[in-house]
Amino acid sequence: MTATVLARPAPLSRGLRFELVKLVSQWRIRLVVLACWIAPGLFVAAVSQQSTLPVDTLFGRWMHATGWAGALVMLGFAGTWALPLLTSLVAGDVFASEDRLGTWRHLLVAVRSPRRIFVAKTLASLTVIVLMVAGLLVSSVAGGLLAVGNQPLAGLDGHLLSTGDTAARVLLAWVCVLAPTLALAAIGLLGSVLLGRSPMGLLLPALVALALQLAQMLPIPVAVRLALPGYAFISWNGLFTEPAQLGPLLIGIAVGLVWAVVATTLAYVLFLRRDFTSVSHDGIGRRAILAGVLPLAGLLVASVVVIGATTGATASGIDQDKVQRSVATAFAHLYRIQTGQLNRPDVTEAQLGATADCNKGGGKLDPEGAGNDWRCVVSWHLPDTPATGQAVYQLDLTPDGRYMADGDGPKEVNGYFLVHTPAGDAPNPLWQFDGNVDLLANEPKG
Amino acid sequence: MDRPLAVRARGITKSFGEVIALDEIDLDVAPGQIHGLVGPNGAGKTTLLGLLLGLAVADGGKLEILGTPIRRALDAPDGVAGFVDGPGLYPSLTARQNLAALATLRGRDARSAGIDEALDQVGLTDVADDRTGGFSLGMRQRLGLAAALLTEPRLLVLDEPSNGLDPIGTRHVHRVLTALAAGGTGIVLSSHRMDDVETLCSEVTILATGRVVFSGPLSKLAAENRELDYRLRTSDPARARTVAEKAPGITVVEDEVVRALVPALDELVTALMRDGIAIRELTPVVSPLEAAFLALTEGSK
Known part of the structure; x- marks a missing residue:
C-alpha cells in the first residue's frame, strides 16, 4: 500500500494574495482607499483657498503661507479621526468577516495552517492600512503644493525650516504616526479575533483611540501620558522645533510599537487556541476576553513604571521655566519673520535676547501645569534702541504641552493687523501663535 | 486490496x-x-x-x-x-x-x-x-x-x-x-x-x-424484519376492517391503516379477495427506509 502524501499548507505568499483579493474585492475598502488618495488633496486645496483657516488644528494658521502646512493639518486630523477609523475598518474586521460569512472551515481546509492564516491576514491588513496612510500623505502634500506652493514652513517654535528640511520632517512625522496606527491596528486584530461577529470588535480601535484622546486631555502625570499607545499622534510635533523634542517622540513610537507587538501576539495566541469544529462559534468566551485585556492592562502599568523610573517624570511636565523659554524662543523667531514682512532691517534672535516672564492665575497660582490662565510678558532689545520692548500674551496651555499664545498688546507689536507676504496679505505672525513645551526636558538646553 | x-x-x-x-x-x-x-x-x-x-x-x-x-x-x-x-x-x-x-x-x-x-x-x-x-x-x-x-x-x-x-x-x-x-x-x-x-x-x-x-x-x-404501517383502500372499508381485525398478524391502526409484516399482509390480501372486496391501494405510509430510520433513531432516544 502506497503511503499518501499529506497535504502541505498553502505557502504564505499565496495566502497573503488570497487575503488581499478578499479585502480589495470589498466595495467599502475600495472606496476608502480611493478616498484616502483623493479627499485629503481636495480638502487641503479647498481650505487653502478659504479666508478663514482651521487655526484650532496645529499648523492650520500657516496653510496660506506654505503647501506643507496642509499635510500637517491632515496629520493632526488623521491622528484624531481618520487613522482610528481606518484601522477599525480594516484590521477590526479581517478575522470577524470570516465569522460573519461562516467561511472559517472552508479557509482552514484550503490553507491547512491557522498560523499562516493569521500571518497572511495580519500582513494583508497591514498592507491595506499602509496603502491608506500613504494615500493620505501623498494626497495632502500634493494638494498643498499644487494649491499653495513649496514655501518654507515656520516650525512650532517659529523658526523657519527650509523647504527640503520641511519635506523631510513632514515625511518623517507621517512615518512616526505609523507606530500608534499599528498599535490601533493590532488592537483591532485582537478585537476581531476575540469578539467575532459582535460589532464591538469592529469598533474597538476607534473606541480605544477615543479613550486615549480623552485621557490625553486630562491632567495626568507625564509618565502615564507617554505610556499611552496613542501618544505619538501628539508628539510628532516635536519634530518641528529646534532642537527637535526627540525624547517624547521616541518614547511614543516605542510604546506604540510595543503595543502593536504585544496585542498582535495576544491575538495570535488566542487565535491558535480557538476551536473551529464546534458549530456555533461566536467569538471567544469571557475568560478569553480577560486573557486579551489583562495583559494589555499589565503592559500599560509596566510602561508607566518604566517610563516613570527612567525619565523621572511624574508631575505634569509643565513648569514656569519651560513655558518662559518656549514663549521667548517662539517670539524671537516670529519677531524676525515679522521684521522681514514689514521690510525693517533684519535682526537676529541673539540680538533680540528675548525673555519671557510668565505667571498663572494672575500670580496667585503655582505657575505649573495646564490652564488658560497663563500670562506672559515678553521683553526684548533692538540693537539700536536703548529701550526694552515689552509685549503681553495670554496663553491657553493644554495638558499635552501645547499652547496657543494670544497677543494682548501693545497693538503695534502683537495686535491684529495684516502684513504683506509673498503669499498675499496675512495676519501679523506675532498676533497669535502655536507653541509647545517639551514635557520631558529637565535642564535648559545650551 | x-x-x-x-x-x-x-x-x-x-x-x-x-x-x-x-x-x-x-x-x-x-x-x-x-x-x-x-x-x-x-x-x-x-x-x-x-x-x-x-x-x-x-x-x-x-x-x-x-x-x-x-x-x-x-x-x-x-x-x-x-x-x-x-x-x-x-x-x-x-x-x-x-x-x-x-x-x-x-x-x-x-x-x-x-x-x-x-x-x-x-x-x-x-x-x-x-x-x-x-x-x-x-x-x-x-x-x-x-x-x-x-x-x-x-x-x-x-x-x-x-x-x-x-x-x-x-x-x-x-x-x-x-x-x-x-x-x-x-x-x-x-x-x-x-x-x-x-x-x-x-x-x-x-x-x-x-x-x-x-x-x-x-x-x-x-429488508430488516420490521412491521410497517400500510394504507389499505378497498371497495368496502367497513367489511375490510372486519376481515383485517380477524386476520392473524395484522393490527388495525386506524381506518384504512394496518400494521403488519409482509407475509401477514400477503395473507390479508388473499382473504380480502376471497370475500370479494376489491383492493384499490396498498402502500406503505412512510417509505421502508424512512420507517427504518425513524424506528432506529427514535429507539435510541
Whole structure:
C-alpha cells in the first residue's frame, strides 16, 4: 500500500494574495482607499483657498503661507479621526468577516495552517492600512503644493525650516504616526479575533483611540501620558522645533510599537487556541476576553513604571521655566519673520535676547501645569534702541504641552493687523501663535 | 486490496466539554462508493464530517483517510475536498473569482485549473461572472461542489449538499456525484432526506446521539424484519376492517391503516379477495427506509 502524501499548507505568499483579493474585492475598502488618495488633496486645496483657516488644528494658521502646512493639518486630523477609523475598518474586521460569512472551515481546509492564516491576514491588513496612510500623505502634500506652493514652513517654535528640511520632517512625522496606527491596528486584530461577529470588535480601535484622546486631555502625570499607545499622534510635533523634542517622540513610537507587538501576539495566541469544529462559534468566551485585556492592562502599568523610573517624570511636565523659554524662543523667531514682512532691517534672535516672564492665575497660582490662565510678558532689545520692548500674551496651555499664545498688546507689536507676504496679505505672525513645551526636558538646553 | 479505503474509522470518539458528540464510531467508505450519513439534528453528522476533512482530530479511536492515519488536526492527505456547514464563499467575489482565488491558493494557474469545466458541470456557467452575494442557497451549494471538483478529489465530504436545490440543480449535483464515484472517488454526504440517499447512495450509516445505529447497504436496511404501517383502500372499508381485525398478524391502526409484516399482509390480501372486496391501494405510509430510520433513531432516544 502506497503511503499518501499529506497535504502541505498553502505557502504564505499565496495566502497573503488570497487575503488581499478578499479585502480589495470589498466595495467599502475600495472606496476608502480611493478616498484616502483623493479627499485629503481636495480638502487641503479647498481650505487653502478659504479666508478663514482651521487655526484650532496645529499648523492650520500657516496653510496660506506654505503647501506643507496642509499635510500637517491632515496629520493632526488623521491622528484624531481618520487613522482610528481606518484601522477599525480594516484590521477590526479581517478575522470577524470570516465569522460573519461562516467561511472559517472552508479557509482552514484550503490553507491547512491557522498560523499562516493569521500571518497572511495580519500582513494583508497591514498592507491595506499602509496603502491608506500613504494615500493620505501623498494626497495632502500634493494638494498643498499644487494649491499653495513649496514655501518654507515656520516650525512650532517659529523658526523657519527650509523647504527640503520641511519635506523631510513632514515625511518623517507621517512615518512616526505609523507606530500608534499599528498599535490601533493590532488592537483591532485582537478585537476581531476575540469578539467575532459582535460589532464591538469592529469598533474597538476607534473606541480605544477615543479613550486615549480623552485621557490625553486630562491632567495626568507625564509618565502615564507617554505610556499611552496613542501618544505619538501628539508628539510628532516635536519634530518641528529646534532642537527637535526627540525624547517624547521616541518614547511614543516605542510604546506604540510595543503595543502593536504585544496585542498582535495576544491575538495570535488566542487565535491558535480557538476551536473551529464546534458549530456555533461566536467569538471567544469571557475568560478569553480577560486573557486579551489583562495583559494589555499589565503592559500599560509596566510602561508607566518604566517610563516613570527612567525619565523621572511624574508631575505634569509643565513648569514656569519651560513655558518662559518656549514663549521667548517662539517670539524671537516670529519677531524676525515679522521684521522681514514689514521690510525693517533684519535682526537676529541673539540680538533680540528675548525673555519671557510668565505667571498663572494672575500670580496667585503655582505657575505649573495646564490652564488658560497663563500670562506672559515678553521683553526684548533692538540693537539700536536703548529701550526694552515689552509685549503681553495670554496663553491657553493644554495638558499635552501645547499652547496657543494670544497677543494682548501693545497693538503695534502683537495686535491684529495684516502684513504683506509673498503669499498675499496675512495676519501679523506675532498676533497669535502655536507653541509647545517639551514635557520631558529637565535642564535648559545650551 | 490494491487501493486503500477512502475512509476507515474505528472507535472514533469526540466530545465538546461534557457533551459527547461521537461515541465509538466505525465507518468504512470504499473508493467509488457514495456513502450516506443520516440522522436527526445533533446526531453528530457534521462533527464526523469535520473529522474527515481534518478540521479537528478525534479524542479517541483510529482514523485513516485514503490510507493515511490522521493524528493531528488539519493533517489530511492530498485529495480530500468538501465542506461542512455550507460552502465557504466570499460574497464580494464572483463565482469565477471564488474558484480562481481558491485555485491560486492551492498553487495552480487560475486559467488552467479547470474552472470553466467545473462551473459547467454544476450548471453555473451562465452566472459565472455574477457576485456570489446574490446567489440562492442552491446555487451556493453547487458552487461549493464546483470548488471541490477543482482539486480532483479522491475523498469528497459534503454536508447536506442537496439543501435548497431545485429539481434541475438536484439533477446536476446527482450527475456530478455519480460521475465522480464512477471515477473512483469515495463520497460521504450527510442528508436528512431519505429520498436523496435512496437515489444516490449504495451504503448508509445512521447516526443517533453520537452512535452508529445502522451501517450497511440500503437493501439491508429496507429488508430488516420490521412491521410497517400500510394504507389499505378497498371497495368496502367497513367489511375490510372486519376481515383485517380477524386476520392473524395484522393490527388495525386506524381506518384504512394496518400494521403488519409482509407475509401477514400477503395473507390479508388473499382473504380480502376471497370475500370479494376489491383492493384499490396498498402502500406503505412512510417509505421502508424512512420507517427504518425513524424506528432506529427514535429507539435510541
